[in-house]
Amino acid sequence: METLQALSIENEDQLRRCLAVRREVFIEEQNVPEELEIDEYDRIGSSAGHVLLTAGDDDAAAGRFTPYRGGAAKMQRVAVRSAYRGRGLGRVLMEALEQAARRAGFRSVVLDSQCHAEGFYTSLGYVTVPGEPFYDAGILHVRMEKTL
Numbered sequence: 001m002e003t004l005q006a007l008s009i010e011n012e013d014q015l016r017r018c019l020a021v022r023r024e025v026f027i028e029e030q031n032v033p034e035e036l037e038i039d040e041y042d043r044i045g046s047s048a049g050h051v052l053l054t055a056g057d058d059d060a061a062a063g064r065f066t067p068y069r070g071g072a073a074k075m076q077r078v079a080v081r082s083a084y085r086g087r088g089l090g091r092v093l094m095e096a097l098e099q100a101a102r103r104a105g106f107r108s109v110v111l112d113s114q115c116h117a118e119g120f121y122t123s124l125g126y127v128t129v130p131g132e133p134f135y136d137a138g139i140l141h142v143r144m145e146k147t148l
Contacts, residue, residue, distance in 0.1 A: 002055040002056035002058070003055070003056060004053060004054070004055055004060075004089070004092055005053070005054045006051055006052070006053050006092065006093070006096035007051065007052045007053075007054065008049065008050070008051055008096075008100050009044075009049075009050035009051065009052060010044075011044065012044055014050075014052055015042070015043070015044055015050060017052055017059045017062075018050050018051075018052045018059075018062040018064070019038065019042060019062075020059065021052070021059050021060075021061060021062040021079050021081055022037060022062055022077050022079045023037070024079075024081055024082075025079035025080070025081065025082075026077070026079060026137075029082065030137075030139065031138075032137045032138075032139075033137070036137045037077070037137075041064065041066050041076075042064075047066060047067050048064045048065065048066045049064060049065050049066075049073075049097075049100045049101065049104055050062070050063070050064045051063055051064070051093065051096045051097050051100055053089060053092060053093045053096065055084060055089070059081070060080065060081055060083075060084040060089055061078075061079060061080040061081065061084060061089050061090065061092075061093045062077070062078075062079050062093075063075065063076070063077055063078040063079065063093055063094070063097050064076050064077050064097075065097055065100065065101045065104075065106070065109065067106075068110055070108075071106065071107065071108070072106060072107075072108040072109055072110050072145070073101040073104070073106035073108075073109045073110075074109070074110050074111065074112075075094070075097055075098075075101075075109050075110070075111040076111070076112075078090070078093065078094065078097070078111075080093065090120060091120075091123075091124065094121075094124055095124075098146075098148055101148065102148050106148060107147065107148050108145065108146065108147045108148060109145065109146050109148060110129075110143060110144065110145045110146075111126065111143075111144050111145075112134075112136055112141040112142070112143055112144075113126070113141060113142055113143075113144050114139050114140070114141055115133055115140045115141065115142060118142055118144070121144050122144075124146070125146050126144040126145065126146045127144060127145055127146065128142050128143070128144050129142070129143040129144065129145055131143065
């Protein structure tokens, strides 16, 4: 397998590369409207932390976290390009996002998982919050949380 590297985003070029991965996965594959996918956190200097996972010379996955209520971080926009799925890169990306959130001072995280990915996040130690699944961008989700 290619050498994996997790980059904490520090410049516009790296951020552009993250957004390209997310565009491919969410906008092109899952038909999420661009105005719901890209927001005020998608700029250098925002309160979000972004991570890009590279495999060799290719950008394979991306995700971000934003400040959330109660001092938690909210993991968002976790995307693995289709060519890289099934190889454990989602786990590597989530571990890198959690480390970055920990470095930023967060001690717990929440996320809204697409229902088909709930088992994946459970395997990483996330617990589903009681309540009904809900729609976000037309896709069914559940809320999950984890202590870092």
